[in-house]
Amino acid sequence: MLIVENLRKVYRVHKKEAGLKGSIKSLFVRKWIDKEAVKGISFSIEPGEIVGLIGANGAGKTTLAKMLSGIIHPTSGQATILGHTPWHRDNAYRKDMTLLMGQKASLWWDLPAMDSYLLLKDIYQINNEDFNKRLEHMSTALDVKDQLNIQVRRLSLGERMKVELIAALLHAPKIIFLDEPTIGLDLTSQKAIRDFLHDYKKQHKPIIILTSHYMQDIEDLCKRIIILKEGEIVYDGSIEHIKQYVSQEKVIHVQFESSWKQDELDTFLAGAPTGICDITQTSLSELQIRLEKKELTSVMNFILSHGKILDLKIGGIDISEVIENIQREGISE
Amino acid sequence: MNSPFPSWMISAFKMEWRNILSYRIDFWINFVGITIIQFLVAYFLWTSIFSTSGVTEIKGMSFPMLMLYYILAPLTLRATSGLIMGFMFNDIYSGGLNKYLLYPLSYINFKLVTQYARTLFYLLQILLVFILFTLFFPIPAQVELSLLNSILFLLTIIVGGYLYFMLASIFEMISFWADNIWSLMVMLRIIISIFGGLMIPLHFFPTWAQQVLNLLPFRYLISFPIRTFLGQLSTSEIALGFSVMIFWAIILTGAVQIMWKKGNRQYSGIGI
Numbered sequence: 001m002l003i004v005e006n007l008r009k010v011y012r013v014h015k016k017e018a019g020l021k022g023s024i025k026s027l028f029v030r031k032w033i034d035k036e037a038v039k040g041i042s043f044s045i046e047p048g049e050i051v052g053l054i055g056a057n058g059a060g061k062t063t064l065a066k067m068l069s070g071i072i073h074p075t076s077g078q079a080t081i082l083g084h085t086p087w088h089r090d091n092a093y094r095k096d097m098t099l100l101m102g103q104k105a106s107l108w109w110d111l112p113a114m115d116s117y118l119l120l121k122d123i124y125q126i127n128n129e130d131f132n133k134r135l136e137h138m139s140t141a142l143d144v145k146d147q148l149n150i151q152v153r154r155l156s157l158g159e160r161m162k163v164e165l166i167a168a169l170l171h172a173p174k175i176i177f178l179d180e181p182t183i184g185l186d187l188t189s190q191k192a193i194r195d196f197l198h199d200y201k202k203q204h205k206p207i208i209i210l211t212s213h214y215m216q217d218i219e220d221l222c223k224r225i226i227i228l229k230e231g232e233i234v235y236d237g238s239i240e241h242i243k244q245y246v247s248q249e250k251v252i253h254v255q256f257e258s259s260w261k262q263d264e265l266d267t268f269l270a271g272a273p274t275g276i277c278d279i280t281q282t283s284l285s286e287l288q289i290r291l292e293k294k295e296l297t298s299v300m301n302f303i304l305s306h307g308k309i310l311d312l313k314i315g316g317i318d319i320s321e322v323i324e325n326i327q328r329e330g331i332s333e
Numbered sequence: 334m335n336s337p338f339p340s341w342m343i344s345a346f347k348m349e350w351r352n353i354l355s356y357r358i359d360f361w362i363n364f365v366g367i368t369i370i371q372f373l374v375a376y377f378l379w380t381s382i383f384s385t386s387g388v389t390e391i392k393g394m395s396f397p398m399l400m401l402y403y404i405l406a407p408l409t410l411r412a413t414s415g416l417i418m419g420f421m422f423n424d425i426y427s428g429g430l431n432k433y434l435l436y437p438l439s440y441i442n443f444k445l446v447t448q449y450a451r452t453l454f455y456l457l458q459i460l461l462v463f464i465l466f467t468l469f470f471p472i473p474a475q476v477e478l479s480l481l482n483s484i485l486f487l488l489t490i491i492v493g494g495y496l497y498f499m500l501a502s503i504f505e506m507i508s509f510w511a512d513n514i515w516s517l518m519v520m521l522r523i524i525i526s527i528f529g530g531l532m533i534p535l536h537f538f539p540t541w542a543q544q545v546l547n548l549l550p551f552r553y554l555i556s557f558p559i560r561t562f563l564g565q566l567s568t569s570e571i572a573l574g575f576s577v578m579i580f581w582a583i584i585l586t587g588a589v590q591i592m593w594k595k596g597n598r599q600y601s602g603i604g605i
Contacts, residue, residue: 011601071434071602091437099435106432110355111348119348122341123436151355 002045002068002175002207007077009038009063037063039231040077047174048205050197052218052239055228056327061211062101064228065177068209069099081175081207095124100168102161102180107152113163114148117170124171131170138166141196158189165193169200176208182217194220215320229327239319242326246317249277250296252289254303255311259284268306273298285310290317341438342446349450364458367407375403392536398473398563399534404466405459405559406531412455413493413554414501414525415448418518421505426512431602441593445498452494456487477564485571486562492578493553497525499585500550506589509596530556547573550581 015031016022038060045051055061066072068079070086070093079086084093100106107116121131139145142162147155155163165181178197182190194217201208201221212218218225219239227235235242260268265281272279275295280288291299296314303309353360383389383396394402421444424430433440472478504521507514526532528551535546535556546552557574560566566574 066431066602069435071431072600073598089434094435094437097435099431101431104428104431106435108348108352110352115348115351119341119344122339122344123438125340 001047002081003079004044004068005042005078006040007038007042007064007067007079008036008040008075009060009067009072010075011035011037037231038067038074041228041231041233043226043233043236045207045209047207048201049224050201050208050210050222052222052225053209053211053228054218054225054323054327055211058230059228059327060231061228062179065099065179065209065211069097069177070094071099095171096173097175097177098168098171098173099177100164100179100181102183105152105160105164107160107164107167109153110151112149112151113155113167116152116167117148120167120170126171130172134170134172135166138169138196141199142166142192158185161185162189162193165196172204174204174206176206178208178210178212180212181210182212182214190214190217197221215318215323219319225323227323227326235326242322243319245322246319248293249317250291250293251315251317252291252299252303253282253286253311253313253315254289254309255286256306257285257308257310271302273302275299339438342442345443345446346450349447350454353451353454363411367411368404368462371407372400372404376400379403392534393475394534394536395473395475397470398475400470401466401473401476401563402534402559404462405562406555408455408459408462409490409558410525410529410531410555412452412459412490413497413558415451415455415494415498416444416501418501418522419505419515420444420448421502422508422514422518425506425508425596425600428602430600441502441589444502445495448494448498449491452490456490475563475565479564482562482564486558489553489558489561489574489578492575492582493558496550496578496581496585497554499582499589502589503585503592506592506596509592509599525551525554528552529554530559548577550578550585553578553581 011034012032013035014026015033016026037058041064053061053064063072067074068081068086070089073087081093082096084090086093086097107113108119117131117135120126126134139148142165144159144162144166147159147163152160152163161181161183169176181197182193185193197208197210198221200206208221210217210221223238223240225235225237225239225242226233260281269279273295275292276289276299277292278290282288289299289303379396379399382391389395391399421430424433430440433443436443501518501521504514504518507517528535528546528549530552535543535552538546553574557566561571561574
């Protein structure tokens with residue numbers, strides 16, 4: 001069980017004016033500003049749950065992950081994870097926890113991954129049998145068996161990410177923070193990592209908090225998502241709930257043969273049937289229309305009666321668009 | 334097989350050795366470069382001093398004795414200082430510290446183990462160089478080699494290495510608060526070189542200065558181990574030296590622990 005109450009983190013950073021003049025000034029006087037990265041958030045997570053943490057750059061995802069993994073101290077607030085306070089960093093907690101940061105290497109750069117694994121085996125006191133079994137299983141599943149004896153710095157990005165993932169999970173942690181685990185990977189590697197995490201979840205029933213910019217990762221792995229905006233939670237709920245929006249709406253892109261003048265567009269808008277949520281003119285002759293799915297026929301008829309059509313595309317809404325929208329405007333219940 | 338150390342210490346020790354060996358060129362350049370260049374500089378300088386002044390001894394040190402000292406000094410400092418400058422600064426500055434904070438072990442202990450891995454490595458270099466020296470030059474008459482002195486030498490290197498590690502850690506940990514502390518660390522190096530006996534042997538200093546230096550930690554990184562090894566110190570001098578070392582070890586350990594605690598609260602882990 002993971003419980004977070006009113007967690008808050010303020011960074012104090014100094015502001016420097018650009019240029020040499022600013023640098024010289026800052027030698028004598030420093031302007032400090034407080035940057036509130038996480039603004040008193042609360043939530044809880046049950047074991048066996050994978051929660052997707054979503055937010056724009058600087059929304060506070062990484063800060064949250066760092067506090068919950070104990071790397072940094074919060075400014076105020078509480079967190080209890082399996083009975084431990086993360087930033088007290090007792091060994092019992094650290095043995096049960098892992099944090100994988102996609103942009104940061106944790107393996108020793110100049111050594112083959114295998115050397116690092118052997119050290120981790122001793123750090124986490126993993127017995128031989130478990131170690132061999134897990135390593136065999138993971139390196140087969142992620143297809144990196146041949147890469148384990150090559151210096152980490154000579155591996156490709158995808159291979160490196162996979163050997164990092166193995167390092168993070170060798171001790172079979174119960175609490176897992178994954179910060180962009182598929183960043184910069186090709187689709188095949190992304191899928192391999194997702195499948196692997198699915199499998200891990202089934203086997204170990206851990207608490208997983210996953211941040212990713214790839215919606216595919218979140219959709220595939222998480223039932224629940226938390227959306228952060230400027231350090232605050234703007235949505236905490238099931239991904240299904242958000243998908244309902246997606247399934248209820250359609251988007252039509254239509255390109256007419258002739259361009260539209262403003263008054264023609266106004267007439268068109270005035271006469272439009274109900275069920276249209278939003279119309280944008282993407283170019284002089286093109287429209288993008290978002291509408292309720294059940295009104296598709298009437299809207300299509302209306303469009304066809306308004307001029308000769310060159311091209312027409314009907315599609316669903318991308319879930320990432322909806323989430324982007326929530327991040328911008330909040331959610332309407 | 335029960336070892337008195339946690340098993341991670343042994344594998345961290347071994348891993349540091351693999352790390353050192355993965356940079357072969359760096360190893361040879363350091364070894365040959367430092368030893369030979371420092372030696373040649375000292376050789377030409379002191380040859381001319383001895384020949385112009387016409388003496389056979391300076392402050393009780395004959396020319397061969399002085400040369401042996403100058404060969405051993407940089408190697409001894411390397412053994413006691415072990416890790417390269419910036420060993421904590423780099424982790425703190427770049428966020429590399431994050432991974433160590435996740436592991437169920439103490440970061441400082443981990444670094445200390447890697448430091449001693451390097452110390453052992455450099456000790457083997459000292460042995461090699463000493464053997465080479467004795468092949469080409471006679472052992473100076475003033476030198477008294479003995480098993481006891483060699484064991485005491487090992488002990489001074491172990492405790493001296495600890496002192497260096499704690500002293501350097503205090504400087505390196507200032508980077509929790511300040512962005513760049515490179516100049517501070519260079520300053521520490523210079524202080525150690527001068528007051529530790531790398532530049533000139535400490536008994537060339539005036540007596541009052543020597544008495545002060547006896548109470549400071551610096552000479553225990555270079556001068557004290559060498560003179561212990563060569564049998565130049567009396568039993569009471571050695572006993573006093575060890576007492577001072579233990580005193581500083583306790584003080585510096587306390588200071589490091591306080592700084593580590595405070596610095597940790599300050600640490601932002603880089604990036605938001």
